[in-house]
Amino acid sequence: MGWSIRLFNVGGTAVRIHLTFFLLLAWIAAIHWTRGGVAAAVDGVVFITLLFVCVLLHEFGHVFAARRYGIGTSDVTLLPIGGLASLERMPEKPGQEIFVALAGPAVNLVIALALVVVLGARFDLTQMAQLQEATTTLAGRVAAANVALCVFNLIPAFPMDGGRVLRALLAIPLGYTRATRVAATIGQGLAFLFAFLGLMGNPLLILIAVFIFLAASGEAGYVQAREYTRGYLALHAMITNFQTLSPSSSVDDATALLLRTTQQEFPVVDAGGALQGVLTREAMIAALQSSGGATPVVDVMDREVPTVPENACLDNVFQSLQRTGRRMVGVVDPRGRLAGYITAENLSELIMIQSSRAARPAPPPASSQRPATAA
16 A cells, blocks of 8 residues: 555564554644643553554454465555555355454454453443543553444444445345445445534544445445456456567567557567566656666566466456556466466456446347247
8 A cells, every 4th residue: 555654564464554644643642732731642642552553453353364264464554544454355255254354343352351351441331432531541441442443343334344244144145246235335325424423523434434435335346346257267358469578678679569559568478488577668668768778678577477377267367466456467378388468457348348248238038929820
């Protein structure tokens, strides 16, 4: 995610913090300083920091639960409105999705119980509405905040944890794709409710409402797009009419191809037809500006290009492109030679075509009656 910095790694998952989070800390410090001076500002910042440590643990609840089903997580990012764990995918089996979704709120509940039992923290339900104005101990406020996080995340507003549980339950009778549409619609409806409540004096609720609305729309679109790619293989969607470069080619050679074709990226293949990398238009222009047209393409090409066999399931290719943000995936034949490649753009065209076909009304069924004949 842009505008985020990496803090550390936990078991192969990078922990990042978005730069806007520091704006939140500054805002909290300023608000508390005006109310009670330096001591109040420090107290407010410490409380928010501890709260987001709990948010981080919440996200790792999802991470470790997902690993149980072989699902990795590239990073967890802390944002002013909460945490975001970038799971490779959510399990489609309802029981597994429910387990992964509930793992996060369960962590918050365990933290609250630990603070109450071990540290003797005390709080009442009224504190969860006004955590910053609570007059009890810091441990009590953190315990109350964890209970609030648990309850809030269980609201059935997709894609929050409660919304994912709702989607999993709906998937049993409706199927995964239709259940996602229904859960996303419910989430968007609740987003409008949060926005309305936010207009009454809570700007954070408006921000949460925008996040829920956009995330629900994005998840529904992603699941629908993946459904359109099912049943296809990589060879059905790959680009086969393209120009290639050799490892001995220069950037000038690439620019000549750029002008003669409509390609935006050029695979670099060796004498045996194996893919060595890809030179993008952006890398080409940058090389012209920095080192000149005589630069070998092997010096500026992207070497980290994933490849799949021709019979790879297209929906898996789609998920890979979405997850990694890669520009293209090479498709190789049984001998390891480049047979074609798939980009996000031509996958989008396939999805658009399939969507148009799905929207077309079905023709009326043919009459089952036999024509009358003369006696």
